[in-house]
Amino acid sequence: MAREVAESCVDAVVIEMVSAFCDRFYSAxxxxxxxxxxxxxYQVGHQLVERYTVDCPRFTDHLEAIKFICKDFWSELFKxxxxxxxxxxxxxxxxxxxxxxxxxxxxxSPVPESKNESPTPSEDNQLxxxxxxxxxxxxxxxxxxxxxxxxxxxxxxxxxxRPACK
Amino acid sequence: xxxxxxxTGDAVFASVERVNAELFTLTYGAIVRQLLTDLEEVDEVxxxxxxxxxxxxxxxxxxxxxxxxxxxCVDFKxxxxxxxxxxxxxxxxxxxxxxxxDAEGTSCSLVLEENPLVDFVELPDTCQGLYYCNILSGxxxxxxxxxxxKTEVTWVRDILHGDDACELRVKLVKQIPExxxxxxDD
Numbered sequence: 001m002a003r004e005v006a007e008s009c010v011d012a013v014v015i016e017m018v019s020a021f022c023d024r025f026y027s028a029x030x031x032x033x034x035x036x037x038x039x040x041x042y043q044v045g046h047q048l049v050e051r052y053t054v055d056c057p058r059f060t061d062h063l064e065a066i067k068f069i070c071k072d073f074w075s076e077l078f079k080x081x082x083x084x085x086x087x088x089x090x091x092x093x094x095x096x097x098x099x100x101x102x103x104x105x106x107x108x109s110p111v112p113e114s115k116n117e118s119p120t121p122s123e124d125n126q127l128x129x130x131x132x133x134x135x136x137x138x139x140x141x142x143x144x145x146x147x148x149x150x151x152x153x154x155x156x157x158x159x160x161x162r163p164a165c166k
Numbered sequence: 167x168x169x170x171x172x173x174t175g176d177a178v179f180a181s182v183e184r185v186n187a188e189l190f191t192l193t194y195g196a197i198v199r200q201l202l203t204d205l206e207e208v209d210e211v212x213x214x215x216x217x218x219x220x221x222x223x224x225x226x227x228x229x230x231x232x233x234x235x236x237x238x239c240v241d242f243k244x245x246x247x248x249x250x251x252x253x254x255x256x257x258x259x260x261x262x263x264x265x266x267x268d269a270e271g272t273s274c275s276l277v278l279e280e281n282p283l284v285d286f287v288e289l290p291d292t293c294q295g296l297y298y299c300n301i302l303s304g305x306x307x308x309x310x311x312x313x314x315x316k317t318e319v320t321w322v323r324d325i326l327h328g329d330d331a332c333e334l335r336v337k338l339v340k341q342i343p344e345x346x347x348x349x350x351d352d
Contacts (some may be wrong), residue, residue, distance in 0.1 A: 003187040005282055006257045008229060010190050012222045013301075015195050020218055025204065036200055041195035044189070050186060076186060112320065 014102065014137060022133050027131035030129075034136045041140020042147070052076055065149045066093050075144060095142075102138060103159070106131055131162060175255030178233050182256065187282045191344065194283055196345075198298060208295045215297070219304020220311075225307040228333075242338045243267070245315065246274050249306065258282055262334075273337035275322060281332050289326050297321050303334060314342045 018037060026033035052073055059065040068081035070143040074097070084096040106127075143155040201211045230236075234252050239245040243264075248263035260282065266275040283299050297303075303319035310317045315341040323329035 001284055003259065003261050003285075004189045005187045007185045008259050010193065011187055012226060013190065013194055015196070016192075016218045019221075020214070035342040036204065040193070040196040040200050041197065044192045047196075048188065055300050068270050077189060079185075116220040152252070 003098075011102070012106075014134075018133050018137065020083060022039075030133070031117075035135040038135065038140035040144070041137040041142075042144035043140075045141035045144025045146075046148045047144075048141070049073065049148045053149070059149060062091070062151055063087075065146065065151055066095075068149075069142060070095060097135065100138075102133055103134055106162075108135060128164070131159060132157070135159070149160070167183065173251060175252040178252070178256050179259055182258070185221070189260070191285045193284055194301070195230070195287060202296075204291070208293060212295075212297050212300050212310055213245065215300035216304040216307075219301035219306075220222065220308035221304075221307035222301070223308025223310075224312055226257070226305060227312040228335075230309065241271065242315070243274075245310070246336065248275065250276050253309075254278070273335065276334045276336060277323075278332040278334070281325065284325050284332070287326060296326070297324070298326050301325070306334070306336060311342075314344055317341050318344055 010051065013019065021033040021036050023031065024035065024049075053068070056072075059068065066085065066087075070085050074080065074082050078097070078101050080097075080099065082095045083098045086094040086096070139155040139157050143153060146153050148153075178244060198211070198215065201214055201256055202208070205211050205214065214348075220276075228312050233256060236248055236252060239248060246264045250264045254262050260278065260280045262276040262278045264274055267345070279290060281299065283302070287298060289296060289298065294295075300321070303321065307319050318337045318339055320335045321333070322335050323331055323333035325332055
């Protein structure tokens with residue numbers, strides 16, 4: 001049986017890695033921090049995809065490879081598949097995960113108690129920035145995986161709705 | 167009566183969410199690699215890994231206490247056993263052996279025969295001074311500090327440097343008396 005570790009180990013290491021690069025090593029240069037985090041993800045994706053494709057036949061086209069990422073690869077990582085895959089048939093693919101595990105537990109750092117109920121735009125902005133830092137790692141993983149499958153690409157992430165209580 | 171605290175972490179590990187260890191191992195490896203590139207000095211990498219571990223340990227202790235149902239340990243010997251048999255098991259799925267106690271009962275060795283962090287890893291000659299798993303010593307130090315124990319954790323043996331197991335030396339420096347941050351009349 002494959003060796004397993006508690007999911008919280010991965011969470012702890014990834015969260016600490018992001019905060020170390022953003023808040024300690026490159027606190028003044030968020031773009032550099034982002035590049036480093038993406039590079040770490042790239043390395044991980046590049047190596048993981050090799051292990052996960054051991055028993056796969058060679059992919060015949062890009063769509064096959066993308067489908068592999070959406071199904072098998074995503075399931076190994078997050079125990080679920082990508083929820084929605086769209087493409088413009090010109091080389092752009094949109095992968096949508098409606099319940100992305102690595103950001104479901106992100107909350108804004110506690111701000112001094114403010115009187116107003118709704119978050120101010122600047123708080124909201126800060127949260128968006130913190131969340132986006134956490135997305136460079138999975139983006140790097142996908143880029144690393146696809147590159148190793150012979151598809152050089154650029155990967156970016158968007159969040160339409162952040163996790164919230166209703 | 168409260169249920170007896172488990173002496174092993176098997177049941178808890180079976181019940182928590184788990185992931186394939188490869189993701190964890192490779193992620194950690196990629197982080198170490200990036201730190202080596204960025205910081206250049208091996209000593210500095212050791213320091214940063216320890217610091218990252220410390221920050222994780224400070225937070226992980228809460229999760230540990232919540233999941234393990236362990237209450238106060240009577241002495242440091244029990245603490246060491248709990249870390250080895252329950253702590254490592256719950257998170258990494260492996261157990262350690264506690265040996266080499268000193269006469270005072272304040273320092274001991276945790277021996278890990280198996281260590282998921284070092285799978286696939288080989289150190290190049292340029293990294294001979296690297297404590298690759300230094301994050302682990304930081305985690306233990308951070309976690310114990312949150313339960314009033316100031317410790318020093320050092321590496322004695324390391325599989326990556328050709329030893330047959332990983333051995334961590336844990337030394338209890340002092341018990342921090344509990345201080346309540348509030349007064350009665352607050």
